[in-house]
Amino acid sequence: MKRNKVSYINKHTGVFLILASILVISALFSPSFVAPNNLLAMLRQASSLGILTIGQLFVIIGGGVDLSVESILQMAITIFMYGYNNFGDAGLIYGLIAAFIFGAFAGLINGILVIRFNVQPFLTTLFTGSIITGIRMIWVGIESAGHVPELIRFFGRDKTLNIPNAVIVLLLVAIIAGVILNKHVYGRKLIAVGTSFTTSVYSGIRSHRTVVFSYIISGVMAVLASIIISGYIGYADRWIGAGMSFNSLIAAVIGGNYLGGGRGSVIGAIGGALLMTIIVNFVILLGLPASYQHIFSGLVLIATIFIGSLSKKISLQNLIGRQ
Amino acid sequence: MIGVAYEGPTNDWAASLMNHLKYSFDIKYADQVKEVYYESADGDATKQLGQVENLLTKGIDALMLQPLSETAMVPLVERAYDMGIPVIIFGSSIQTDKYVTYVDRDNYKVGNLYATWVCEQLGGEGKVVTIMGEPGSGYSEDVLRGVNDALAKFPNIKNLGTEYGEYSGAVTKQKMETFLSANPDIKGVIVDGALMAMGVLEAYDDAGLEYPYMTVDDLNLFQKKAREVGYTDYISVPGGSEAAAVAADLLFKYLAGEEIPQKYLMDVRIMSGEEVQAMIPEGMPDSYWGMCLIPEEHIELYYPKE
Incomplete structure (x- = not known):
């Protein structure tokens, strides 16, 4: 049977169609906007959100959400900067190890609360995030932790062969996440658990463990994102990353991922993070006043979701037509 | 009581x-x-x-x-x-x-002084960008009114846009990088906050451009950075x-x-970077402000030395 061309349209079409449109229009306004260096700069800007969104994606596929990621990110910066400020370069290494352990532990707690005690993921992670922020405030107050060391700058600011290291890290994370979700048994288990928790339990999957592990992955991704974003800006402001929990959730959804769990795509998540970043740059380039920027950004994001759901509808119609 | x-x-x-x-x-x-x-x-x-x-x-x-x-x-x-x-x-x-009384900084005047200084440094012509704090905040709008009134007096100065950095270095850096991608010849940036000013410097650094004329408040975090990189083309006003x-x-x-x-x-009055840095005692943390009215003998109670 001849394959209908529209069947190539999938749930990620919206985000990439809008991204392409933005780049074309931007090129008309300012050719330098689409120059390779600027495109790489925008990819670098999107890297920390992209990594956070990939972590969020694992949780979403398992049927949950993680709103504690920005608190974990901020605490991670505090931990490794504490190590660096007090014990120098060796302290930084220990601080980084401690930060990753903390991220995994925070994810473990989130996962256990959600799955063992059957608490709504939205509320659980919101409150654990709040507790983490409270502990951080008691520990260090609001005092900035100062300029980040060169090792952190290497990951957030520097380049290798003219490609920002942050982008390389994002790509590596995306490839690993893609392999886990599509090829590894854990990915298949997570999809099964997210599709139907009860069925997965009866199928012999260790569903509780699978979900808990998705939160651990999200926690670890938040720590990785903390290195990228603090390296990007160069100092450890206590409020770096504010708003990124919701942004990572939005990025995942506008990338065509489904909050109900059971499916998800790394490419879509990256597309969502890219769009969330580039749209800020685009409205600046258009020279819109700040208040209009909000309206315009909102309209573009709605259009993305609309195209995404339209493409799903077309795919479904094609499927029915073939049957 | x-x-x-x-x-x-x-x-x-x-x-x-x-x-x-x-x-x-x-x-x-x-x-x-x-x-x-x-x-x-x-x-x-x-x-x-x-x-x-x-x-x-x-x-x-x-x-x-x-x-x-x-x-x-x-x-x-x-x-x-x-x-x-x-x-x-x-x-x-x-x-x-x-x-009985309402006490505040003259925020309109701050904005006016900021913009006037930047425009004067540019000799009354060139491209500038304005970075304010939070959109919709009464405070930011007061400063912005002062900025806009001053800019109106310099017809050959082109303000490429007023953006809100949300008091975040990362947000400001991203926005500044966008401005610089299309206009690498921006020579003046009117910024209302030290964290945002850090983002501006970072954007210029990464683009390999010379730092612009800039305005900022008197937070030690920025003053330390300026001293470290030898940057002096800025003025400060008390926060x-x-x-x-x-x-x-x-x-x-x-x-x-x-x-x-x-x-x-x-x-309020404008102060040079050197002037503000001279007001800050040795060893003060990043969160210290140049125009501190707490006498030096009590400062350590509130700002322990690093």
């Missing part, structure tokens, strides 16, 4: 405001104060409503309030006024005049958190029967 309701240490500016309050009541006027009830709202206007309501039941002799909402606090301030409790407003405004100490002075003058103005806008 004095009731103090304030934002709480949610950021460096608010922490400095709090330190000035504590110095005033715990040290400077300690002999005149029987008790001070501090209420820190953690930046939450709703929480502050309950706190002020609570303070009014404690039989306080005066209320010092940094309102977190221009409108929501009005009924309570008016109630305090009707109860005969003198109310001192400081740090941000309120939409009633039933208070205004010292308004808390000025407000406390006016309160005690009022309680002593002296006449005080109903509106007291602290005058």
Whole structure:
């Protein structure tokens, strides 16, 4: 049977169609906007959100959400900067190890609360995030932790062969996440658990463990994102990353991922993070006043979701037509 | 007995405001104060409503309030006024005049001085960008009005846009990188905040461009960075958190029967980077502000040396 061309349209079409449109229009306004260096700069800007969104994606596929990621990110910066400020370069290494352990532990707690005690993921992670922020405030107050060391700058600011290291890290994370979700048994288990928790339990999957592990992955991704974003800006402001929990959730959804769990795509998540970043740059380039920027950004994001759901509808119609 | 309701240490500016309050009541006027009830709202206007309501039941002799909402606090301030409790407003405004005095920085003038200085450095022509704090905030809009009025006097200066950096270095850096991608010849940036100014410097660094003429407040974080990279083409104005100490002075003058103005806008002047850096004692943390009204012998109580 001849394959209908529209069947190539999938749930990620919206985000990439809008991204392409933005780049074309931007090129008309300012050719330098689409120059390779600027495109790489925008990819670098999107890297920390992209990594956070990939972590969020694992949780979403398992049927949950993680709103504690920005608190974990901020605490991670505090931990490794504490190590660096007090014990120098060796302290930084220990601080980084401690930060990753903390991220995994925070994810473990989130996962256990959600799955063992059957608490709504939205509320659980919101409150654990709040507790983490409270502990951080008691520990260090609001005092900035100062300029980040060169090792952190290497990951957030520097380049290798003219490609920002942050982008390389994002790509590596995306490839690993893609392999886990599509090829590894854990990915298949997570999809099964997210599709139907009860069925997965009866199928012999260790569903509780699978979900808990998705939160651990999200926690670890938040720590990785903390290195990228603090390296990007160069100092450890206590409020770096504010708003990124919701942004990572939005990025995942506008990338065509489904909050109900059971499916998800790394490419879509990256597309969502890219769009969330580039749209800020685009409205600046258009020279819109700040208040209009909000309206315009909102309209573009709605259009993305609309195209995404339209493409799903077309795919479904094609499927029915073939049957 | 004095009731103090304030934002709480949610950021460096608010922490400095709090330190000035504590110095005033715990040290400077300690002999005149029987008790001070501090209420820190953690930046939450709703929480502050309950706190002020609570303070009014404690039989306080005066209320010092940094309102977190221009409108929501009005009924309570008016109630305090009707109860005969003198109310001192400081740090941000309120939409009633039933208070003894309102103390703040002259934010319009700050914006005006910022923009005038940058335009003059550029010889009255060239491209600039304006970076404010939060969209919709009364404070940011006051500064912006001053900026825009000054820019209007320089017809050959092109303001490429007014953006809001949300007091975040990362957000500001991203926005500045976008401006620079299309206009690498931006020579002046009007910035209203040190964290955002850090983002601007970072964007210029990464683009391999010379730093622009820039404005910024007197937070030590930025001053240290400027000293470190040898950057001097900027001016600073005091951040205004010292308004808390000025407000406390006016309160005690009022309680002593002296006449005080109903509106007291602290005058501002521009200072060179070197001038501000000279005002900052050695070893102060990033969160220290150049225009600190806490005497040097007490500073370590509030800002332990690094």
